[in-house]
Amino acid sequence: MNYFISESNDPYFNLACEEYLLKNYDEDFFFLYINRDSLVVGKHQNTLAEINLDRVNAENIPVTRRLSGGGTVYHDFGNLNYCLIKKGEKGKLVDFKAYSQPIINSLQKLNVNAKFEGKSDLTIDGKKFSGNASHVYKNKVMQHGTMLFSSDLKRLNQLLKVNPLKYKDRGVRSIRSRVTNIAEYLSSPISITDFADLLIQEFENTYPNSTAFTFSEEDLNAIEKIKTDKFLTWQWNYGYSPNYQFEKLCAYSSGKILEIEMKVEKGFIIELEITGNCIKREQFQSFLDTFKGISHINTLIFKTIELINLDLYFNNISSKELYQLFF
Known part of the structure; x- marks a missing residue:
């Protein structure tokens, strides 16, 4: 020994x-x-x-x-x-x-x-x-x-x-x-x-x-x-984590509500759905598509959010508030 x-x-x-x-x-x-x-x-x-x-x-x-x-x-x-x-x-x-x-x-x-x-x-x-x-x-x-x-x-x-x-x-x-x-x-x-x-x-x-x-x-x-x-x-x-589904509801102090359902395989987001009372639905699918195929990791999610003009898809949501929805 x-x-x-x-x-x-x-x-x-x-x-x-x-x-x-x-x-x-x-x-x-x-x-x-x-x-x-x-x-x-x-x-x-x-x-x-x-x-x-x-x-x-x-x-x-x-x-x-x-x-x-x-x-x-x-x-x-x-x-x-x-x-x-x-x-x-x-x-x-x-x-x-x-x-x-x-x-x-x-x-x-x-x-x-x-x-x-x-x-x-x-x-x-x-x-x-x-x-x-x-x-x-x-x-x-x-x-x-x-x-x-x-x-x-x-x-x-x-x-x-x-x-x-x-x-x-x-x-x-x-x-x-x-x-x-x-x-x-x-x-x-x-x-x-x-x-x-x-x-x-x-x-x-x-x-x-x-x-x-x-x-x-x-x-x-x-x-x-x-x-x-x-x-x-x-x-x-x-x-390496097992495949999982992630669900979360965020109720913000301003009265806005967002709910997320996400399917992750081998660490990558393959399905994503977000609902709530502050979403602009006309172009929202393009927002969801931005996240499909990327890693469910905090630094990458935050960086992706920061690069998006959120005013195109949401009514008065900050990057920090949206980030909270993903984890």
Whole structure:
């Protein structure tokens, strides 16, 4: 078992690192990383249905998709993430409980009554502090998860809050659980880096003959390429979302009302209908046609709206008001 603690706080890099080690090394790995403030969605989720887009944009929060399924998670400097990559027998690769045991052992040695519950959760006093997910590749499994150590739980809820009624799709919805931080249960305070060191020691005990690992320059270049070509792209982070229908009604303070129905496939708008009491119907189809075939992404939608003379199609609607209709 090779082990290391990532020196990067870049979520795109660390997720690319997971994929690179899983697909390009034949050895087992355990490593830890701490990401800066970011949101990481599950592989089969509709990104826009999971995040508070307005807040994410205002705070410039990175959003990316991981290889594994499950729900959306919030990362910050109070959240420690682990990744275990292990070879095994096909059909018997996934074992959340067994691979999470070193984490539970480490906490119990700190007199924290951590438990494995349900399918893949780690809890303290019935509250979740770690969500785990896995991805199988050939004869290997990658199991990874979050560990809330001293995370900003209020901000977590703010960034993940979204109206699920806007989206109709077959994507996996996140299930919100009662969560807690590990630090609240420690009899003697330790830092998150001290906790990371304890976990490394426990995994060394669990997997004898473990070896500290360091990336070569070739490794780092390959990881950066995966990061650029995949984890930084709109196609992966948003376009990979399942096809969905988006519906929203906006009632503006001036008394104007607009309602939108939109069908999106592979991230692109393929059908669009807008109704309301402030629409000039004569040329309105040409307005709708402008948006068909473009990506349902905030920057592109806003740019498209800004280029249109809205007075041709609406009675007294601003670009900002119209933009609110699309998300």
